[in-house]
Amino acid sequence: MNKTIDILGEEKLFDCMGCDIGSHKMTPPGGLIYEDDLYTVSQDPEIPIVGLMILGIKRHIKSINELSRDERMNLMDILNLTIENLKKIGLCSEVLLLEEERSSHFHMWILPILPWMDKFDKNARNIDDIINYTYEIYNDEVKEELLNTIDKLKEEFKK
Numbered sequence: 001m002n003k004t005i006d007i008l009g010e011e012k013l014f015d016c017m018g019c020d021i022g023s024h025k026m027t028p029p030g031g032l033i034y035e036d037d038l039y040t041v042s043q044d045p046e047i048p049i050v051g052l053m054i055l056g057i058k059r060h061i062k063s064i065n066e067l068s069r070d071e072r073m074n075l076m077d078i079l080n081l082t083i084e085n086l087k088k089i090g091l092c093s094e095v096l097l098l099e100e101e102r103s104s105h106f107h108m109w110i111l112p113i114l115p116w117m118d119k120f121d122k123n124a125r126n127i128d129d130i131i132n133y134t135y136e137i138y139n140d141e142v143k144e145e146l147l148n149t150i151d152k153l154k155e156e157f158k159k
């Protein structure tokens, strides 16, 4: 069993975070934003960036190479929809996509490029600095904005 304190300060136990979110054993901060038979979209539980989305597959696979053709097509549709919705709610006009095959459960990070990231040149090379800075500026105000953003995204996905 693994343990983490999520960005809302709640202690969460999990075996595989991807599987546990997909099977509703673990609730991501603010709850699931989108769900279908194959995928979920939710706020990253551990990095408090407003609108930082995790697009996760429910099935336990490690690599994009293990996706069936159907899963690949659906992945692209949901990825597209998530990015569209981040833009529609006015959070960002650009995103940065990340996927790490070293992770044990396939998921994609969709990072909205936010105004404060200007000081890091909005560059993927500076992702460590961006994430570290996120913890420095995280406070109740950011938490509220983060939760509001989750609600707005849930509404947008329903349209």
Ligand SMILES: [Zn+2]
Residues within 6 Å of the ligand: 016, 017, 018, 019, 020, 059, 060, 061, 104, 105
């Ligand atoms: Zn898993």
